[in-house]
Amino acid sequence: MLIAEKIISKQFKAKTMKQAYLECCKWISTNIIAKNNSKNISYSIKKNESSGIGCVELEVYVFADEKEVFEHNCEICKEFAGAFFNKENKYRCEVCKTPPYRKRLETKLETLKNGMGDFMKGLKKL
Numbered sequence: 001m002l003i004a005e006k007i008i009s010k011q012f013k014a015k016t017m018k019q020a021y022l023e024c025c026k027w028i029s030t031n032i033i034a035k036n037n038s039k040n041i042s043y044s045i046k047k048n049e050s051s052g053i054g055c056v057e058l059e060v061y062v063f064a065d066e067k068e069v070f071e072h073n074c075e076i077c078k079e080f081a082g083a084f085f086n087k088e089n090k091y092r093c094e095v096c097k098t099p100p101y102r103k104r105l106e107t108k109l110e111t112l113k114n115g116m117g118d119f120m121k122g123l124k125k126l
């Protein structure tokens with residue numbers, strides 16, 4: 001599971017939507033792919049049809065895999081429990097509440113995927 005934070009947003013305007021989109025792709029290619037090969041960087045490109053001309057909006061995100069952070073966090077919970085010879089073998093996770101939070105995020109993603117129905121089926125065929 002990835003966790004992302006928006007770092008910039010940018011608009012590309014041109015005479016047509018296609019041109020605006022191509023300019024956006026060119027910008028990504030020059031400024032992101034060529035420089036760090038999209039390492040920990042993700043983007044979203046949306047058409048903005050309200051302005052009446054070609055306009056696309058780019059949002060750039062930095063992302064991390066939360067699994068690593070989660071596992072490290074709960075290692076600390078385990079160590080903490082161990083240090084106090086907790087006979088009931090309960091981890092401090094009862095206090096950190098990370099596992100139930102993570103479970104809710106996973107459920108949320110599952111719901112989103114299920115809601116995308118045909119769109120998801122189409123993608124998987126590619």
Ligand SMILES: [Zn+2]
Pocket residue numbers: 073074075077091092093094096097098099
């Ligand atoms: Zn924990």
